Amino acid sequence: MIYVTLGTMFLDFPRLIRKMDEIALSTGEKTVIQIGLGQTRPETCEFFDFKSRDEILRIQREARVIVCHAGIGSVLDALEARRPFVVVPRLKKYNEHMSDHQLDIAEAVQRRGWGRMVMDMALLAEACANPTPAPPSYRPAEARLVAALRDDIERVMALGRL
Secondary structure: OOOEEEEOOOOOOOHHHHHHHHHHHHHOOEEEEOOOOOOOOOOOOOOEOOHHHHHHHHHHHHHOEEOOOOOHHHHHHHHHOOOEEEEEEOHHHHHHOOHHHHHHHHHHHOOOOOOEEEOHHEEEEEEHHHHOOOOOOOOOOHHHHHHHHHHHHHHHOOOOOO
């Protein structure tokens, strides 16, 4: 199954929805799209607007590949699910976002080897068929921050300063 998430953005993302419809039709692979507040409805794929985070993570863990916009929450969820993913940034020139900041996020994902960035929709089918493997050892930065703070507190307490 391919799971696609468009996030909570109020602007539509028809480029991605239409391309995923084509891919689902040509491959026959079940494809589920979270469309959020967008107005474009898929013709071939299953879809819903929103579900709880627990439901989303369950769907993501069942997916063969996740396709997401380059919103930081969607990227972090894909990493947490430990599934291969493809990131397609929303672009200002298509009225999909207010700026092109998602390009920076998508480029960072690809540079770190976490997933694959797709800018050209003609390359999306191949990216879905052969996604970059999920990173086996991703840990959210917050875990490292908490561990560092815990070490600092323990060190200060050992010195008798607290």
